[in-house]
Amino acid sequence: MSLPSGSVILHVGPHKTGTTTLQAAFHQNRERLAEQGVRYAGHRKHSMIAAMAAASGHRLATSGADAGERAWQEIVDEVRESRERHVVLSSEFYSEASPERIRGILDELGAERVHVVITLRPLVRILASQWQQFMQNRPAMNYDDDLDYPGWLDQVLNHPDDNRHGTPAFWRRHRHDAMVEKWASVVGTEKMTIVVVDDRDKQMLTRSFEELLGLEPGTLVPREEGANRSLTFPEIKLLTAFNRDYVARGFGVADYTKFVRFGAARFLQERRPDDDEPRLLTPEWAVQRAARIGAEAAAAIAATGIDVVGDLALLGDPTVASGVGENDADDRVPLEVVVRLAAGLVKVAAQLPAAVAPDSRSPGPLESGVRRDKAARRQRTEAANLAVEVRRTREELDRVLLADDLSRVGLARVLVGRVRRRVSRGG
C-alpha cells in the first residue's frame, strides 16, 4: 500500500523497534530518496532534540534552553515549504507525546497531510535492551540502584504502578496498545499504519517503508548503522557499578550525557566482544509475563482496525524471545572492559575543543572545566609561541642592514666579503 502524494509520514517509534536502522537508512540515502520525490526532514540521522521538544517539552541535559524548540520549528518550516511527494519524520521520542502534544504536532505539520506509522516489536525482545538503555541514562532517572535486571523486571512487569523502578517511560513507550490508541484518538485510525517488526526477516522493516512511500526496492539500505549493539553482561555490570559511584559522587546529568551516554557507552558498544562473552539474559518467568502482555496488546490493536503490516501475533509469542535464562552470579568483569570504559571517558575529554561551548549547548561543570582548561593551555602556548616569534623577528631585523647603518669600515668589510665570495666562486 502506497500513501497518497503529499503525505507527511510521521514515524513515532517507539524505542527499540528498529528506529536506529530506519533513521540511518533514511539519512544515508537522502540523494536516492530525493530522486524519487521523498525528503527526510532535518539534517541529522535523528533529529532527537527537536522531537523531544515537540513531544514532551523535555530536552537533553546538554542542550541549551530553547535549542530543541528552535530545531523543531526548523523542521516544521522545512515540512511546510517542501514540495516533494512525501516528507518523512522519524523519532521514537514522538511515541511519548500526550494527546495534547500530538494535536500540537499535527497542527504544526498540517493535520490533513500527516500519516502516522508505528513500528512494534515483541515486548520479549525489548525488555533487555530497554533496561540497558535506561542504565545508559541512569543519573537522569530516579532509579533504585539496588534493582538489578531481574529486580527491575519484577517491578515493571509485576508492580507497574509502583514507581520504585524509576522508569515510568517504559510503559508510556511499550504498553503498545495504549500508545496506539492514544495516537488513534487524535489522528484517526485511517491515517495510521502499524508495522510489526519481524527480526527473522532483516529487511522487513525497511522494505515496509519502501512500499509505503512507493520507493524502488533497495532504496532504504543503511550503509552503516554505527554502534547500536546491546551491551554484553560484563559491560552492563560494569556500567551499573560505575553509575552507582557516579551518582553517589554527585556528578551531574549533563556531564553523564556527554561523557558516558553519548561517549564512553558508545565507545564500549564499538568494542567487538568475544563470541563467548555472556549476554544479558531475561528469566523465563519474565518472558512468559511479557508475552501475555504482548498478546493482550495485539488483541486490542487488532480491534482498532488500523492497517497492520506484518504479524500482530508476534507481539504475544514467547518463542521469539532470545537470550532467555538466569545470569551468572559472578560479579567480575574482564579487565579489557574496564580499560575500554575508562578509555572512552578519556577520549571524550581529549576530544573536547579548546573553547567554551556554543549557546545551543548547556554543558556540565566537568565538560566546561575541561574546555576552559584547554583554552587556557592553548592561550599559554600561543603566548609562548608569540614571544619566540617576536624575538626571532627582532633578530632578523637586526641582520637586515641599510648602507647608512654601516660605518666606512663596515661598508669596506661588506665589499671585501663580496670580493672574497667572487674569488672563491671563480675557483
Place this chain on the structure above:
Amino acid sequence: MAEQAGPGSLGERVQAELASAQLRDTTLVERLAAALDTAAADHGLDGTSLPGHLPADLGGSLALAVLEAIATSLETETQPVDQPVDERVDDERRRELEDLRNRLAQRRDDPENIENLSFGALARRLVRRRQPAGTGAR
C-alpha cells in the same frame, strides 16, 4: 580464575586502546592515564601485573577515577601553576610582532639595503664616505 592480563599498567592499556583514535591532546591523555595508575595503586593493584578480571565495583571505581582526576584538576586550576596569561599583554605582543614584520619587509625592500646594492653602488658609497663634506665628486 586468577589469570593475569599480561604486562602493562591500567594507564598504559588505556593509552594503547586510544592509539588508533589519534587524539591530539596527548597532554590530557597522559595526565588521565597517570591518574588511573594512581587509582589502581590506591586499590592495591600491582601496575605491572594486573589480573585478567576485576570485581565490577572495583572496575567502576577505577573508571570513575578519570572523572575524579578531571574534577580535581579543575579545583586546582583555579590557581594555575603556570603564569596566568593576560590577554592585553598578548594583544600588545601581536601588535609589536606586526610592527616588526612591517619594518622587516620595508628594510628588505629598501633600495639602500646592502643586499639590494650592487658592488659598484656599495663602492661609490664607500668613496663618498671618504670625501670630506662638500667636496663630493660629480
